[in-house]
């Protein structure tokens with residue numbers, strides 16, 4: 001074999017994999033079911049036409065960061081932008097993790113926290129959640145005191161459980177980090193706008209807290225890859241040092257800035273999805289052998305008493321794709337359903353009824 005071997009710590013690593021299938025109703029990746037308004041697309045393309053495409057983009061993404069900061073009511077120096085919140089997380093781990101350093105995650109949670117930590121040579125420490133998938137402030141405090149991790153991840157609302165951590169938990173974790181640090185608390189709020197509170201209000205120049213967010217969900221712009229962090233300016237300066245020059249294309253920067261002018265449309269979409277989440281959860285809860293977990297995001301996790309993988313397959317056979325977590329540790333029997341349009345959700349509910357209700361089984365035979 002003439003080919004070189006990769007870094008030894010990468011050999012065991014499996015690439016991130018989220019199965020995609022060509023189906024009628026796709027409720028598996030927590031995207032928005034609604035496209036952004038046509039007026040936004042026109043405004044974006046007009047601005048892009050006027051941009052000097054033969055020049056590198058603004059390295060500091062000044063216009064975008066200024067506009068975002070104004071919308072968030074934060075100083076611009078606290079805002080960092082990158083290609084999706086995954087790149088934001090990677091940048092944070094490159095700057096504050098790395099060989100000899102450790103990151104604490106509370107499982108089950110977004111698998112990319114562990115994956116990106118490992119890619120950056122950061123060791124991962126695993127904390128457990130309560131039976132309701134919450135982070136226990138007491139347990140977290142004990143772990144932080146004994147392990148003294150450089151990074152602590154909280155994901156709120158948590159993917160894939162939908163759990164929103166209360167402010168008291170975030171404050172307790174922060175207090176433990178301040179007592180036993182130095183350490184950094186990263187709160188992944190990819191679904192933050194769907195929840196009833198945000199840790200953004202706790203961000204300050206001298207607090208070791210950074211909140212990450214994305215345009216992929218509420219802004220309906222998953223295809224464009226834009227995410228951002230809000231944290232102390234000193235932290236943002238370190239992230240700017242680490243990230244590759246000109247990493248954020250002019251097309252992405254302009255889209256992020258123009259999207260903000262359609263804030264009202266975004267809020268309407270969030271409102272529709274939140275009320276549709278309530279309806280979907282209510283309808284799901286009426287089904288036999290199924291438990292719906294409370295969610296503050298644009299998806300709901302359900303636990304099935306039967307063979308959840310077989311049920312997932314039967315949904316696929318009917319053209320409905322949800323995310324199968326049933327074989328993941330701590331998520332036995334669980335499927336995650338992204339909130340779609342009412343029409344898509346009705347197709348899902350009809351298919352599930354057919355699978356779970358005895359009369360449905362008779363009909364299928």
Ligand code: PMP
Pocket residue numbers: 029030083084085086087110155158159188190191213214215216222225226227
């Ligand atoms: N954080 C969480 C919790 C997510 O679920 C996702 C997307 N699935 C991301 C971050 C990454 O989003 P993006 O890179 O598209 O901004």
